[in-house]
Amino acid sequence: MTDIVGHDSKQLFLYEKAQAELLHGLWQLVANRSTTVANIGQPAHIYRPAKAFLTLAAFVGLDDSAGDACPPESSTKVYGRVCRFFRALLADVEGRLGLVHYKLAVEWPAFQVVVIESTRTKAPPAGERCISCDTTTPGAGSRLDFPATNLHRVWLDAKARPMLIITPTRHCERLSQCTDDELATFWWTAARAMQQELGVGVDMLAGPAAGANAVIRRLTLNHGNARNIAHLHLKILVRQELWKKTLVHRWSDERRAQWDALDGGRVYRNWRVRELQALKAQAATPDTE
Numbered sequence: 001m002t003d004i005v006g007h008d009s010k011q012l013f014l015y016e017k018a019q020a021e022l023l024h025g026l027w028q029l030v031a032n033r034s035t036t037v038a039n040i041g042q043p044a045h046i047y048r049p050a051k052a053f054l055t056l057a058a059f060v061g062l063d064d065s066a067g068d069a070c071p072p073e074s075s076t077k078v079y080g081r082v083c084r085f086f087r088a089l090l091a092d093v094e095g096r097l098g099l100v101h102y103k104l105a106v107e108w109p110a111f112q113v114v115v116i117e118s119t120r121t122k123a124p125p126a127g128e129r130c131i132s133c134d135t136t137t138p139g140a141g142s143r144l145d146f147p148a149t150n151l152h153r154v155w156l157d158a159k160a161r162p163m164l165i166i167t168p169t170r171h172c173e174r175l176s177q178c179t180d181d182e183l184a185t186f187w188w189t190a191a192r193a194m195q196q197e198l199g200v201g202v203d204m205l206a207g208p209a210a211g212a213n214a215v216i217r218r219l220t221l222n223h224g225n226a227r228n229i230a231h232l233h234l235k236i237l238v239r240q241e242l243w244k245k246t247l248v249h250r251w252s253d254e255r256r257a258q259w260d261a262l263d264g265g266r267v268y269r270n271w272r273v274r275e276l277q278a279l280k281a282q283a284a285t286p287d288t289e
């Protein structure tokens with residue numbers, strides 16, 4: 001049996017279940033080295049569902065007619081599909097491969113997940129206030145009104161990059177720590193946020209694999225030392241020209257004011273410098289008790 005570092009018995013069960021699903025051909029490991037992935041110096045592992053889907057939206061069952069779309073309910077086929085695929089993938093990545101530090105990127109067409117090993121050694125500093133959970137931090141200013149699910153939140157990037165950010169509402173740091181509800185809804189929320197915020201049809205959501213024509217340049221979820229912020233956050237990097245077009249033509253005055261208030265990311269950067277200095281000073285102060 002493969003060693004599973006830091007996993008409890010429930011996860012061990014999920015790992016065994018994932019192995020069974022692999023055997024039954026529900027998903028496939030396409031490649032386990034970087035040969036098919038351009039410009040990546042690190043080992044990469046590519047996963048696809050056994051049945052082919054064109055986009056992330058197609059995989060999570062979101063179509064263009066989804067007016068008042070609701071996330072998939074636990075009794076539905078889509079919910080089961082998304083949970084099984086990502087549980088199997090995570091069991092393979094964190095169980096069989098034993099990876100702790102990695103980038104998880106979603107690509108299309110055709111929908112696939114690329115896991116890239118990270119050699120970064122710097123972890124997010126312990127004790128830092130969480131910009132997703134603590135409303136007294138500048139994070140509060142970049143949160144968007146997105147009522148489709150209360151399990152996740154949608155944000156502008158506090159650094160003011162052309163990006164949407166999706167986080168679980170609850171503080172967790174790895175995708176494998178999410179409940180089934182959080183897992184199924186996470187990817188649905190990402191697809192829904194792209195559809196709604198960028199105003200393009202699901203078929204037009206040209207993904208990272210579309211190269212220069214890609215609407216979405218990158219969609220990544222960093223784990224362990226591969227991330228700068230502890231709270232699990234999915235980064236949806238949008239093509240700059242589309243972002244500007246979206247900014248000018250689609251946003252409300254309120255949204256525009258919210259964006260302007262980020263001051264090109266200076267508000268966040270200045271806060272973070274102060275925050276890290278305070279942590280350092282705290283660590284240097286001897287315990288007076």
Ligand SMILES: [Zn+2]
Pocket residue numbers: 130131132133134170171172231
């Ligand atoms: Zn948090």
